Amino acid sequence: MTQIKAFLRFPPARVGRPVTYHLVKDFDLKINILRAEVAVNKVGELVMDIEGRPEDIDRAAAFAASEGVEFRVIDNAVAWDRERCVHCGACTAVCPSGALAMNRVDWTLVFTPADCYACDVCIKACPVRAISPGFDGEPAGE
Ligand code: SF4
Ligand code: SF4
Structure with a gap:
């Protein structure tokens, strides 16, 4: 298991996508949302702690990208x-x-x-x- 801090940016057309739900359900990740700025028709941003197996985190990041959501690992906020x-x-x-x-x-x-x-x-x-x-x-x- 590893823990990372991640930044997700949703373009306006993707703000309503249940990406966080899929990260938990499909990739078996434990998620703790630290900051959320989400508004309809505006860019949405999430900062979250993610705990899981490294390969699952990588797959989840690829999934987020496939949904059009920027996924960045934060080393130093x-x-x-x-x-x-x-x-x-x-x-x-x-x-x-x-x-x-x-x-x-x-x-x-x-x-x-x-x-x-x-x-x-x-x-x-x-x-x-x-x-x-x-x-x-x-x-x-x-
Ligand atoms: S250290 Fe700065 S960026 Fe981090 S939570 Fe505190 S105020 Fe926000
Ligand atoms: S606000 Fe004051 S304590 Fe904080 S980093 Fe700047 S100088 Fe240091």
Whole structure:
């Protein structure tokens, strides 16, 4: 078993497709949706944790592509520049997941990528631009 974080983008014509249902039912994957932005006739986006056998995840990614849905494995949703960071804590106030938090002992920032929802709100919140998009995952199966 392996666990990945994935980003799925649905073009407007595909927003109503039950892709998540098929990922669970047909590929035996455990899915935890972290973020969902879906509106009729607009691009839809999902960020999810996926647990399953690597070959099933690859098959699921190929299935999503066959449905016209972009499927990307997220390695780093955002990149934190530790050297630039001044540990002001502003990003922790907007982070919905707790991935950005202050160490209560020395009051330095702690970033836990595994908890990140890839919402990107911390990027604008940082006054010194220590956080940037880190969305460099490659489409699965490529
Ligand atoms: S993108 Fe930033 S604000 Fe959003 S969950 Fe990840 S660390 Fe927190
Ligand atoms: S807002 Fe920027 S400078 Fe402040 S703690 Fe977060 S990453 Fe560091």
